[in-house]
Amino acid sequence: MGRTLAEKVWEQHVVRRAEGEPDLLYIDLHLIHEVTSPQAFDGLRMAGRTVRRPDLTIATEDHNVPTLLGPIADPVSKTQVETLRKNCAEFGVRLHPMGDAGQGVVHIIGPQFGLTQPGMTIVCGDSHTSTHGAFGALAFGIGTSEVEHVLATQTLPAYRPKTMAIEVSGELPSGVTAKDLILAIIAKIGTGGGQGHIVEYRGEAVRKLSMEGRMTVCNMSIEAGARAGMIAPDETTFEYLKGRPHAPTGEKWDAAVAYWKSLATDPDAVFDTVVEIDASTLTPFVTWGTNPGQGAPLGTAVPAPEETDDPAAARRALEYMGLTPGTPLREIEVDTVFVGSCTNGRIEDLRAAAEVLRGRKVVTRTLVVPGSMLVKLQAEQEGLDRVFTAAGAEWRTAGCSMCLGMNPDTLAPGERSASTSNRNFEGRQGKGGRTHLVSPAVAAATAVTGKLTAPADLA
Ligand SMILES: CC(C)[C@H](C(=O)O)[C@@H](O)C(=O)O
Numbered sequence: 001m002g003r004t005l006a007e008k009v010w011e012q013h014v015v016r017r018a019e020g021e022p023d024l025l026y027i028d029l030h031l032i033h034e035v036t037s038p039q040a041f042d043g044l045r046m047a048g049r050t051v052r053r054p055d056l057t058i059a060t061e062d063h064n065v066p067t068l069l070g071p072i073a074d075p076v077s078k079t080q081v082e083t084l085r086k087n088c089a090e091f092g093v094r095l096h097p098m099g100d101a102g103q104g105v106v107h108i109i110g111p112q113f114g115l116t117q118p119g120m121t122i123v124c125g126d127s128h129t130s131t132h133g134a135f136g137a138l139a140f141g142i143g144t145s146e147v148e149h150v151l152a153t154q155t156l157p158a159y160r161p162k163t164m165a166i167e168v169s170g171e172l173p174s175g176v177t178a179k180d181l182i183l184a185i186i187a188k189i190g191t192g193g194g195q196g197h198i199v200e201y202r203g204e205a206v207r208k209l210s211m212e213g214r215m216t217v218c219n220m221s222i223e224a225g226a227r228a229g230m231i232a233p234d235e236t237t238f239e240y241l242k243g244r245p246h247a248p249t250g251e252k253w254d255a256a257v258a259y260w261k262s263l264a265t266d267p268d269a270v271f272d273t274v275v276e277i278d279a280s281t282l283t284p285f286v287t288w289g290t291n292p293g294q295g296a297p298l299g300t301a302v303p304a305p306e307e308t309d310d311p312a313a314a315r316r317a318l319e320y321m322g323l324t325p326g327t328p329l330r331e332i333e334v335d336t337v338f339v340g341s342c343t344n345g346r347i348e349d350l351r352a353a354a355e356v357l358r359g360r361k362v363v364t365r366t367l368v369v370p371g372s373m374l375v376k377l378q379a380e381q382e383g384l385d386r387v388f389t390a391a392g393a394e395w396r397t398a399g400c401s402m403c404l405g406m407n408p409d410t411l412a413p414g415e416r417s418a419s420t421s422n423r424n425f426e427g428r429q430g431k432g433g434r435t436h437l438v439s440p441a442v443a444a445a446t447a448v449t450g451k452l453t454a455p456a457d458l459a
């Protein structure tokens with residue numbers, strides 16, 4: 001029987017297998033940030049161990065960094081960042097600190113350097129590590145004790161999850177993006193729908209996505225409860241990788257591409273679970289609730305709790321969100337718009353937002369935060385920063401920013417945002433803050449009207 005992409009990558013990395021025990025996997029790339037690494041380094045120090053492969057380990061500062069220039073005011077954030085610097089210096093790990101040209105959100109910098117490649121195993125003490133699966137890598141988040149294990153041994157014990165195919169047939173209509181697709185998928189299968197599985201996104205609509213779009217989709221796999229999300233590498237992948245600093249060159253490139261092509265799921269492979277979705281039926285999608293599965297097409301209304309899968313959860317969500325069933329989603333007023341994060345902080349996302357904002361004015365507080373310093377540079381070279389500032393939006397430096405309340409970019413209690421990030425949990429963007437997850441295009445259009453809006457709605 002044929003094998004799936006996930007099975008091929010997994011088997012390729014098993015260094016020890018024993019009955020009744022988890023497989024021991026070799027890890028090709030270990031990404032580190034300031035939040036989940038301090039205790040792991042402490043553990044190494046206490047055990048008198050070193051980092052086994054500092055050359056396969058790379059660190060960045062992202063969660064706690066302010067996106068306005070200047071020192072870190074918050075003492076906890078400051079300590080986290082200083083601790084990361086001290087640990088990286090002591091253990092010989094490459095670090096891209098605040099202000100460095102290579103700094104950025106951990107899941108944005110791996111791909112941009114060409115460190116993220118097909119067929120790799122990639123881990124990070126961060127749930128959105130699934131982003132890297134867009135390249136056909138097996139990438140997943142790990143806990144801090146596992147971070148220590150990987151630092152010390154470059155391996156990780158893990159049980160093999162089941163496999164799930166999400167088959168996306170048809171074509172996304174114009175104006176409908178990768179973010180709308182993944183929000184619609186999560187609304188369909190639920191936040192637990194992918195539990196215990198590695199998802200492979202397949203089908204015509206997925207093949208047509210750019211690498212940026214694929215990363216947006218794989219990024220949110222974890223929001224459907226999946227262990228990881230993957231997309232088979234193809235010409236789009238190779239095109240994106242070619243010439244990046246860590247991509248292979250010359251003969252090695254040709255050999256790598258030949259290998260990468262062999263990773264695609266065999267035609268006779270069987271998935272444990274199959275979900276089908278028709279892309280051509282989709283429209284811009286937004287969330288109304290407090291988990292990423294509580295979403296609906298923008299053209300619809302706030303649902304009545306009884307109409308949803310989990311009325312109790314919906315009731316609680318609507319109360320927190322301050323929403324009344326039956327209100328058209330397009331009538332929901334927001335006071336803040338955030339474009340950024342590892343879901344939608346890449347160059348293509350900023351281009352999409354700029355296209356909407358060009359020659360228009362925002363009526364909300366609008367933060368545009370590039371996912372990395374390189375994205376920032378590229379956006380500035382393309383003049384996107386001037387489009388944003390001319391529209392009245394704020395142009396910041398790279399970091400997680402308003403994706404989560406671990407830095408100065410937060411919502412005040414009761415404030416409501418349209419956000420291109422991936423989580424709308426209670427308090428996610430600041431205590432009492434209310435979050436509607438949207439695509440960059442919808443975020444930008446919303447900034448123009450002050451209500452949830454799609455670009456096609458603008459006169
Ligand atoms: C802080 C970190 C551990 C966390 C994660 O694991 O995802 C964060 O990045 C998030 O998005 O909630």
Ligand code: SF4
Binds near residue numbers: 341
């Ligand atoms: S941008 Fe958001 S989701 Fe991504 S790593 Fe940072 S906090 Fe987590």
